[in-house]
Amino acid sequence: MTKTMQAAVLTAPGHFTLQTRPVPVPGPGEALIRVTRVGICGTDLHIFHGRYAADSLPMVPGHELAGRIAALGPGVTGLEVGAKAVVDMNIGCGHCYWCRRNEILNCPQMRQIGITADGAFAEYLLVPARLVLPAPERVPDAVLALTEPVACVVRAARKAQVGLGQSALVIGAGPVGNLHVQLLRLLGVAPILVSDLSPDRVAMAVAVGADRGISNPALLRAAVQEATEGRGADLVIESVGHPALYAEALTLMRRGGHLAAFGLTGPDAVLPLGILDTILHETSVKGSVAGMGQDMHDALTLLCHGRFDTSAFTRAAYPLEQIQQAFDSSPDRPADLKTQIVMA
Ligand SMILES: NC(=O)c1ccc[n+]([C@@H]2O[C@H](COP(=O)([O-])OP(=O)(O)OC[C@H]3O[C@@H](n4cnc5c(N)ncnc54)[C@H](O)[C@@H]3O)[C@@H](O)[C@H]2O)c1
Ligand SMILES: [Zn+2]
Ligand SMILES: [Zn+2]
Structure with a gap:
């Protein structure tokens, strides 16, 4: 029997709908991530208000994620099911001039998780395994979910x-x-x-x-x-x-x-x-745009060694079921620098 998951789909600007979808099955070279915590960033708010990536709708946004590796597709080596992980959101072709130089946003085939491909406001996320960075067990998910903004x-x-x-x-x-x-x-x-x-x-x-x-x-x-x-x-x-x-x-x-x-x-x-x-x-x-490759690695390393004060980024958290409320109220709390979505 196919397993199902909850996914928050932005069906139109300003409107999330929780949908039940099949949990994806990783193919060759892919990893399935059980998402645990996802930050809402300014780009997500722009998408939410219809000011950015409007062509992608309906879609599941979310790119500042922490999670655990739930399954690996055939042929994937060097990653362990069950390990904590973060994900580089920038999907390049992997072999063009720009990808080789870690300038992935200039790759003609570039896609971004949560912007031009379905993202992490869902219980599971399928990603290319080469974009997965394993993370230490001791670091809280709320901190790991800051890897992408720190990489920027x-x-x-x-x-x-x-x-x-x-x-x-x-x-x-x-x-x-x-x-x-x-x-x-x-x-x-x-x-x-x-x-x-x-x-x-x-x-x-x-x-x-x-x-x-x-x-x-x-x-x-x-x-x-x-x-x-x-x-x-x-x-x-x-x-x-x-x-x-x-x-x-x-x-x-x-x-x-x-x-x-x-x-x-x-x-x-x-x-x-x-x-x-x-x-x-x-x-x-x-x-400079986004953070990718070594930027993600360096950001993760600094966060794992406590080099950033993350307290103002990790206090405001909502369950996936309240994602609409989280987005509606996101700009109203100046003392919190970020709102995060927490999976059950
Ligand atoms: N290049 C990248 O890789 C990258 C990555 C992430 C975000 N961004 C961009 O960086 C910018 C900052 O991101 P953010 O999430 O902190 O945005 P934000 O909108 O949450 O914060 C912007 C801050 O600027 C302040 N501000 C407004 N007018 C000002 C003025 N005249 N003088 C000084 N401060 C003023 C606001 O009070 C606010 O605190 C945004 O434009 C965002 O899109 C770029
Ligand atoms: Zn972001
Ligand atoms: Zn490329």
Whole structure:
């Protein structure tokens, strides 16, 4: 008899329906994951509100997952049924130019779990086994489910080549901005400044590692100048997604500084970056998107060794049956940086 599972299907923007579906059976090269905990991220909220991946509906979102390996398809080696695991959400073809360079989002065949393929707001999830990262038994599922968002900031820091004694400004202290701050602290960046319109979010970022927080935009420039002896920051990370903040970021970094383009804007937004200024000041701008491959491995390692304060990310939890309520109320609790769905 076919086993069944519950899956939360986003049938239309704003509407989840719990459906009973057959538990998938792993084929060659596949792993079946029994999902235990899944985070709701900004991208999920965009999908929920019909602002992103609307073509994928109806679909099961969810990509920030922790779980256990429930079954392995024929020929899969190196993984053990029963082990805790997290999953790299980025499915590339595995052999093209971009996949070999770990630039999977540029792969012409790229799909993403929970965005263009059914995701983890379901009791079971079928994935390519090569995307499964086994995790230690001792680490709580709530912490493991943060691997994907941490991988995003790991990738951004890697692309920015930021390190010891460099200064940084993180614009935006939302969930991801908070993780940027924590990682910069781990990397020996000093001083770290953070700005957000919400004094509570600023205070939370200061509590986990920022040296100075600014919630009044009128005071930001002076704060950056003061903290960097008038030079501007070595690195500015835009972690909000507003074109005006990108423009401001260019003026808050030092000559020869680096802008990490991270917050997602609309498709037509452009940077007001002078060519001659770029040449003469050796300015650099680098985008980074998602976290994949080594980024996931590094994020998992750091989380497993307690390098991140995850308390504000793991408090708010709802059972799968209340996923609608979890999404409806997600933006209303500023003290919680994340809401997670817990499977029975
Ligand atoms: N590039 C990537 O890999 C990647 C990965 C994850 C998220 N993102 C993007 O990063 C951004 C941040 O993600 P998040 O989940 O923290 O978003 P969020 O929307 O939850 O948080 C954004 C924060 O920015 C603050 N903010 C708004 N206007 C501001 C302003 N003028 N100055 C300073 N702060 C301001 C808000 O108060 C909020 O705390 C989003 O655009 C998201 O889409 C990118
Ligand atoms: Zn996410
Ligand atoms: Zn590829």
